[in-house]
Structures are given as structure tokens and as C-alpha cells.
Amino acid sequence: MDQLGRILLIRGLNREIAVAKVMLPRGKHGLFINDQGQVDQERAEKELRANGTAIQPGLPVEITKITFKDHDMIFEINNGGKNHEHWYQHIQIGMGAGGMMQPLDPQQKRQNPIAYGSSITLTFKGGKVPELSVDEAKKLLSAALDFQRKLPTELYSSQVPEKFKEAIRKHEVLLGMDRDAVLSAKGAPFRKVRETKPTGEETEDWLYGLPPHVLFVTFSGDTVVNIHQY
Incomplete structure (x- = not known):
């Protein structure tokens, strides 16, 4: 991708708001999507188990930085998944005749705040990052981000009971909700499981989260x- 293409992508996508469709892991690696728009599920599960969830499905997110590499494009989400330190936290100065070293920042000994962002890496095998328009990049990212549903549309429907609207705002699920309301509250499920009971009734379970914390x-x-909730 040439310099102009990079500039256009940054202009079109940096600070863009979307809604997470899948769980985004904490940590420096984040989520990986290939050039066919497919999420690397095995790697995603590994990252989620190792580092936990930074962003739940259904939550609004912001692209805060875009980095270009030879075969990858990295989209930092909500300031990324790495803990950030200030440069002055690594500086110490001598105090007194004994030369005892003290941190320049008196709060340096405190643990750095946990990062609650993530990242999405688009990987392109067999060559360098191709020329992509903003719409083409969004199409690839759509495996994880919904750029159309920036706010839960169910909140604006007069037919939705107020208690459901309040639950959607809190990203909760209530008995009696329909599928659209659940999607507005929680986003797309991690997995769907269908079952036919002996009575002939067909049910479908939507699973959110990973063991041992799974919502059915x-x-x-x-x-x-x-x-x-397990």
C-alpha cells in the first residue's frame, strides 16, 4: 500500500466508532482476521484464556490508532490492550550522601492501570498489504466490528417495553426478549447450539463467553x- 492509500485509510477509519460483534481479548496481540475476513478462532480463544476479555460484544468501540506493517494492518481499539507507562516512570535519581536511588515519579511503585482496550490485526499472506479503500477495510473488519449499528436500534423502537430498553443499555438479557433485543444488548453470540426436545420443541442456545464463565x-x-450463567 502506498503512502496516499495509508493516509486515506487513516483519515477514514481513525476515531471511527463501531460496535463489537465478538469478544476482544486484552493483551498486546488481540484478535487476528485474515484477508478473507475470517477470524482466527483458535488464536482468539487462546488469547481470551490467557489475558481475559477487554471488550464484550455489543459494546461501542473506537479505532484509536492504525499501524501498517509489511503483511499486516493493526487497528488499535480503545487505546489498545497493552498497559501503558510514562517515560518518566523509568527514571530514578540519587538522594542524599548515601546515593540511595528514588523514582522520579513518587507513584512509580504503584501497579500500572490495567488496559481495557484491544487490537485487531488484518493479516495478508503471500504479499504486502494491498491497496484498500475504507469500505474494503471495513468489510474485512466486519467479522469483529459492526460499523452500521453504532447504537442499539432497539432503544428507539416504541414497541420495545421500557424494561427491555433499560436492560439493553446495561447489556443485560431478560426473559421474553426477542433475538433483535438480545443482539442489541449483547451482540453476536460466540456460538449457537440447536436442540430438539422429545416433545418436538426446538430450542436454540446462544453462548456468550468462555469456560468457566459462560452465559447461556x-x-x-x-x-x-x-x-x-455458569
Whole structure:
């Protein structure tokens, strides 16, 4: 990608707001998406288990930095997943005749705040990063980010009960919600499991999170009939 292409992408995507469709892991590696727009699920699960979740599905996010490498484009989300230190936290000065070293920053000994951002890396195998328009980059990122649904649309519907609207604002699921309301509250599930009971009733479980903390949302038809948090 040439310099002009990079400038156009930065102008079009830096500070862009979207909604997370999947869990984004904490840590310096984040999520990886290939040039076909497919999430590396195995690597994602490994990062989530090792570092935990930084951003849950359904939450608004912001692209705060874009870095270009030979075969990759790295999109920093909500200031990234690494803990940040100030340059002066590494400086110490001598105090008194004994030469005892003291940190320049008196709060240096305190633990650095945990980062609650993440990153998404677009990987391009077999060659350098190609020329991409803003729309083409968004299409690849759409495996993890929804650029259309910047706010839960269910909040604006007069047909949605107020208690459901409040739950959506809190990213919670309630019995009686339909699928659109759950998507507005939690985003796309990590996995879906269908089951046919002996009575012939068909149910579908939407799973959020990874073991040991998994939320099961069970639908019968288009309605939530059971919620179970492990």
C-alpha cells in the first residue's frame, strides 16, 4: 500500500466508532482476521484464556490508532490492550550522601492501570498489504466490528417495553426478549447450539463467553425462555 492509500485509510477509519460483534481479548496481540475476513478462532480463544476479555460484544468501540506493517494492518481499539507507562516512570535519581536511588515519579511503585482496550490485526499472506479503500477495510473488519449499528436500534423502537430498553443499555438479557433485543444488548453470540426436545420443541442456545464463565441464552422460537450463567 502506498503512502496516499495509508493516509486515506487513516483519515477514514481513525476515531471511527463501531460496535463489537465478538469478544476482544486484552493483551498486546488481540484478535487476528485474515484477508478473507475470517477470524482466527483458535488464536482468539487462546488469547481470551490467557489475558481475559477487554471488550464484550455489543459494546461501542473506537479505532484509536492504525499501524501498517509489511503483511499486516493493526487497528488499535480503545487505546489498545497493552498497559501503558510514562517515560518518566523509568527514571530514578540519587538522594542524599548515601546515593540511595528514588523514582522520579513518587507513584512509580504503584501497579500500572490495567488496559481495557484491544487490537485487531488484518493479516495478508503471500504479499504486502494491498491497496484498500475504507469500505474494503471495513468489510474485512466486519467479522469483529459492526460499523452500521453504532447504537442499539432497539432503544428507539416504541414497541420495545421500557424494561427491555433499560436492560439493553446495561447489556443485560431478560426473559421474553426477542433475538433483535438480545443482539442489541449483547451482540453476536460466540456460538449457537440447536436442540430438539422429545416433545418436538426446538430450542436454540446462544453462548456468550468462555469456560468457566459462560452465559447461556435459550430461545424457543424468537423468544428468550431461559437464561443461565455458569
